[in-house]
Amino acid sequence: MNFIRFIKGSIRIILHGSKTYYAWLIFLLVLIIWGGTGYANQLSEGLIKTHMRDSVSWAFYIGNFTFLVGVAAAAVMLVIPAYIYNWKPIKEIVIFGEMLAVCAVIMCILFIIVDIGGPLRFWHMMPLVGTMNFPSSMLSWDFFVLITYFLINLTVATHLLYSIFYKKEYKRKLVLTLVFISIPMAVGIHTVTAFLYNAMPARPFWNSALLAPRFLASAFCSGPAILLILFQILRKVTKFEIKDEAIWRIAELMVYAMFIYLYFTVSELFKEFYSGTEHILYWKYLLFGIGDNHEIVAYSWSSISMGCIAFVLFLIPKTRKNLVTLNIGAVLIYASVYVEKGIALIIPGFTPDVLGQIYVYTPSFTEIRTATMIFSLGFLLFTFVVKIAIAIIFEGYDIDVIRSKKLRTIESSL
Amino acid sequence: MEKNKSRRSFLKNISLATFSALSLAGCNMKEIDEFLQRNFKIMSKKEKDEIVRNLELKYKEKYNKEFHVSDAPAMDGVSFGYALDLSRCIGCRRCVYACVEENNQSREPQIQWIQVLQMEKERGVDFAHSDVHYNPEKVPEEGHFYVPVQCQQCENPPCVKVCPAKATWKEPDGIVVVDYNWCIGCRYCMAACPYGARHFNWGKPEIPEKEINTEMHYLGNRPRMKGVVEKCTFCIQRTREGRYPACVEICPVGARKFGNILDPESEIRYILENKRVLVLKQELNTQPKFYYFFGV
Numbered sequence: 203m204n205f206i207r208f209i210k211g212s213i214r215i216i217l218h219g220s221k222t223y224y225a226w227l228i229f230l231l232v233l234i235i236w237g238g239t240g241y242a243n244q245l246s247e248g249l250i251k252t253h254m255r256d257s258v259s260w261a262f263y264i265g266n267f268t269f270l271v272g273v274a275a276a277a278v279m280l281v282i283p284a285y286i287y288n289w290k291p292i293k294e295i296v297i298f299g300e301m302l303a304v305c306a307v308i309m310c311i312l313f314i315i316v317d318i319g320g321p322l323r324f325w326h327m328m329p330l331v332g333t334m335n336f337p338s339s340m341l342s343w344d345f346f347v348l349i350t351y352f353l354i355n356l357t358v359a360t361h362l363l364y365s366i367f368y369k370k371e372y373k374r375k376l377v378l379t380l381v382f383i384s385i386p387m388a389v390g391i392h393t394v395t396a397f398l399y400n401a402m403p404a405r406p407f408w409n410s411a412l413l414a415p416r417f418l419a420s421a422f423c424s425g426p427a428i429l430l431i432l433f434q435i436l437r438k439v440t441k442f443e444i445k446d447e448a449i450w451r452i453a454e455l456m457v458y459a460m461f462i463y464l465y466f467t468v469s470e471l472f473k474e475f476y477s478g479t480e481h482i483l484y485w486k487y488l489l490f491g492i493g494d495n496h497e498i499v500a501y502s503w504s505s506i507s508m509g510c511i512a513f514v515l516f517l518i519p520k521t522r523k524n525l526v527t528l529n530i531g532a533v534l535i536y537a538s539v540y541v542e543k544g545i546a547l548i549i550p551g552f553t554p555d556v557l558g559q560i561y562v563y564t565p566s567f568t569e570i571r572t573a574t575m576i577f578s579l580g581f582l583l584f585t586f587v588v589k590i591a592i593a594i595i596f597e598g599y600d601i602d603v604i605r606s607k608k609l610r611t612i613e614s615s616l
Numbered sequence: 617m618e619k620n621k622s623r624r625s626f627l628k629n630i631s632l633a634t635f636s637a638l639s640l641a642g643c644n645m646k647e648i649d650e651f652l653q654r655n656f657k658i659m660s661k662k663e664k665d666e667i668v669r670n671l672e673l674k675y676k677e678k679y680n681k682e683f684h685v686s687d688a689p690a691m692d693g694v695s696f697g698y699a700l701d702l703s704r705c706i707g708c709r710r711c712v713y714a715c716v717e718e719n720n721q722s723r724e725p726q727i728q729w730i731q732v733l734q735m736e737k738e739r740g741v742d743f744a745h746s747d748v749h750y751n752p753e754k755v756p757e758e759g760h761f762y763v764p765v766q767c768q769q770c771e772n773p774p775c776v777k778v779c780p781a782k783a784t785w786k787e788p789d790g791i792v793v794v795d796y797n798w799c800i801g802c803r804y805c806m807a808a809c810p811y812g813a814r815h816f817n818w819g820k821p822e823i824p825e826k827e828i829n830t831e832m833h834y835l836g837n838r839p840r841m842k843g844v845v846e847k848c849t850f851c852i853q854r855t856r857e858g859r860y861p862a863c864v865e866i867c868p869v870g871a872r873k874f875g876n877i878l879d880p881e882s883e884i885r886y887i888l889e890n891k892r893v894l895v896l897k898q899e900l901n902t903q904p905k906f907y908y909f910f911g912v
Contacts, residue, residue, distance in 0.1 A: 221740055248842040249801075250725060250819035259806040292817060317814065319801015320842025322651070326800050333655045333798075334780065341780035403900045404810035405838060482743060493717040556741030557733060557812045561760060 208364050211604050215593045216586045223589075230582045240568050241316060246464040249319060251568040257561035258552040262544060262569045263317035267310050269424070269543035271348075271395045272417065274306035275388040276425020278355065282385060283455055289448040294595060296381060297362050298436075299429060301357040303388070307352040308498025309388045309436075309580040340398045354384045359587075367594050368601050392417050399551065407551040408483035410473075416466045416595050422459035423512075424539035426452050434525070442595040443524045450523055453531075457516045460535065464513065487560075487595070488550040497562050498553070501545040509538035636696050646674075654827070656795040656834065657785055675839070686833045688856045690789035696850050697790075697877035697884045698861075699893065700764060701911040704871035706756040707732055707762030711863035711872065715766075718851060718862035719837040720829050722821030727846040730766045730863060731812065737761055741896075765820050766863075767792060767813035767848035768896065768904030774777055775805035775814060784845070790905055792833035799844040806845060810897050811904075814847045877905070 219227075244251040252262045277299040284295045315321045326332040327342065358380045365372035395490040396414035403409050430452055436442040474485050486492055491499045515521045515531035522528055545565075554560050565573075593599035656664065668685040675683040712730045721727045737759050746763070751820065756762065773792050776784055783798040784805055795891040806814045820842045832838040832851035839844050851861035855874075864872040875884035893907040 248817070248819040252818075255818065256806065256812070256815050259803045314802075317802070319803070319845075320799070323781075323798070323800045326655070326783065326798055327802075333658065333782040335778075335782045339778050339780040339804070341778070341802065345780070398804075399807075402774065402778070402808045406806055480744060551807075554744065555812055556810050557731060557748070558745075558746050559748055559812075 203366070204368065207601070207604070208367050211367065211599070211601070212590045214604075215599060219589065221512070226585065227582070230578045230585070233578035234575055234582070235376075237571045237578060240571025241575055243295060244316070244568050244572060245321075249317075251566065252478050253563055253566040253569065255561055255563075257555040257559060258549065258563040260317070260552070261548055261563055261572065262565040263313050265544035265548040267313040267317070268395055268417075268547065269540055270306045270310045270313065270580075271392055272421030272539070272543065273425045273428065274303045274310065274351070274419040275277055275392040275418070277302040277306065277429060278384050278388040279422065280429060280452070281381060282427055283451065284448075287448070287451060289444065289451075291442065291444055293362065294442060295429075295433075296443075297591055297595070298588070300359040300384070301591065302425075302428065302432075302584065303355045303384075304359060305580050305584040305587065306353060307348055308354075309576055310348060312576045312579065313573075315575070322524065340394065340401055343394045344391075344398060346395050347387065351384065351387045351391050354380050354387065358384070363591060363594050364515070366600070381444050389418065392421055399547075403554055405551045406481040411469060412466050412470050416463060416470070419459050419463035419466060420539050420542065423456055423463060423509075423535050426456050427536040428454075430532050431529060434529070436592070440592050442592075442596060444522075449525075449528075453516055453522050453528055457513070457522070460509070460513045460516065464509075483554055484550040487553050488546055492554070492560060495553075495560055495562050496544065497564050498549055502542055505538045505541040505546055508534045510541070512538060629716060638838075639889065646670075650797065653797050653869060655782060655798045657782065663788075664834070670884060671834070671838065675830075675860070679700070679828055681828070681830055683830045685838060686831075686856070687835075688833065690787050690791075691856065693878055694836070694876045695790045695878050696769065696855060697875060697888070697905045697907070698850065699873040699884055699887045699891075699907045699909055701871040701873070702761060702763065702908050703910045703912045704869045705732075705762045705764060706869055707734060707750070707757075707760075708868065710866045711764060714862045714866035715848070717827060718829055718854075719849075720822065720823050720832075720839055722817065722819075722840070723827075724822045725819045727815045727817070727821070729813070729815065729846075730764050732762055732764045734760050734762055741894075763908070764863075765811055765813070765896070766906070767850075768811050768902065768906040769836040769848075769850060771903035771905060772898075772901060774810065774902060778804045778808045780804065787835075789856075791835075791852055791855075792847070793849055793852065794845055794847060795835065796838070796846065797839050797842045800812050801843040803845065810900050810902060814845050817842050871911075 219516060252261070252263075254282035257300070280299050281296055283289075284292050289295060318324065327334055327345065329336070334342050334345075336346075358377055361377060362372055393414045399405070399408040400410070400413045401585065404414040420554075430449060433444050433449060435532070437444055471485065474482050483492065487495070488502050510533040515527050515534070521531070549563055552561075553563065638817060644753075653667065654663075656667075656777055659667070664687040668687045671685045672683045675681075675685070709732050711729050712732060715721070715730050716723070716728055719729065731748050733743070733748055734750040734757070735742060735746045739745050741763060750757070750760075768852065769790055771790070773786055776786055778790060780802060780884070781798060781800050783800065784792065784794045786792050803816055806816060817840055821840055828839070829837060831853055833849075833856070836849045836852035851863075855861060860874055864874045873883050873887055875882035877884055877888065879885060887909060888907065891909040891911065893909040895904040895907060
């Protein structure tokens, strides 16, 4: 009963807002419908509407999935520095980080669902009702870790908001335990996702022990970038207090992550190019193209240059401590990792294919529309939960407000 | 059995509640039954027989022809092996098309289980410089040789290892099969296969009505649906009846050899014992049962 009232209150929060809020919702809805009709077309015609074919059998969708696993993981890993450096609003950082993680995991699962040939058969790979290939298949591991991670974060974020809503003390022991479980789980989801690719000797491009560490490093660049911007917005429009020092500290941690990522990548490149085995082909395709096939080169170099500019902006203290250049850097690194995970990680794994043939892949219009649908849905969801959190945490929207409102409506109706 | 049945009816009950919306959208009971069908691998003989009988009726209704769908299990003491004589193959691709017809592969969009690679004699077996789209007036071309590649029926198949739903497995006679009704279409197996042997139904598969092969096996050449993975099964519908695969039969130069490697008198055993054979990508430890050799 109490929980239903909490849900009702939350719904009331998301239904009311400023004009900008409604405009934003309508904008997202339009994108969802535009993307959704593209996806509907794919559902009826089949995945032939994408540009994936037998040679390149995974592409943009699975790349987006990988990217979002990184976002989900990094959002929670930010709790560690918040805890160590004792940033003031640690509870808020936990709540917003975990809510971002929840939304990102939902988007991950949506990207898997649009990628599989028989979405209605998804239950075949679930435990009990289906015949899950556990522990052999890394996908079954991914299923378990993502679901667990999702449930833990959902529980913590909901419980914290619920307690504030009812002005009760939250269950400290439970929350702390769950948060401490969710941190290694965050490392876990991204590691398992990396192992998904890593464990296939048929694809030398991914068959490197550095893949999982590189995944984690890049996630620690892109995930905090979102929170960095979100915290600044929250600070402007609500009573959310986060000091500049904390923001700079996040940026500083991101520089370390970028540096580690760069270092891992250079190590990988050295090994590949100096040994010059046949495996060099995939890197050549990614960076320079093979023969007349240069389509992917633009993606890889745009990702590299955006990443490098962001690195420089974050590295120099002057630009790091300037909020304008800092935000430019945050957007750039986010875009860089997005292109890297979305295209530059997946496509060279398949090009040239296992029999040495080159099929040139770039995303089709349907794929872009479907991805737009999922991102808009994710943003919509995130907007809702952030709005609920802001109202409950900063605007004092609690059970008393609802009670008094109810009384008022009863009075007025009388 | 009892347990299975109760689970089945339990699932059915759930479905009736949950998917009543679906049935409103035009699904009949048969489709719901098919939707709830279990993994073929764990079905009892009786269930399997019932399933293939229903399939025969379904195909008859659709194509207006008599069909025979087999669910014959592997024979005892049989492990199939395949050998291909690289010195004989002329790259005519007759095997490719015989396979398409025998195994009811989709004509539009085109699916072919056998890919023939043209390679340069100077370079040897080198995938990076090979070409599947060679198209000269006449084969073989001077200075070239041909390597047909299909499923290598690995002893240690990486595709089976990665499948999240156990929709693909290795049969006791060594054939790696797919339950098309169970495959969720995630294509992890395609990423894991080092031989490009697995193919996906990106669109709705089309087979001309009069070209359809009515002799079928549940795990082999029965028509596939959109969104599932398929592959070479050594013509399971033929070889489990003691016949040769279609590609062996059609080969005009006798480059393709097939048999039971457990039978010491078989031709395949002779080749393995007396010729120098090679397998593709040996370093990956997939242990193919598809061998290449130079006969002359």
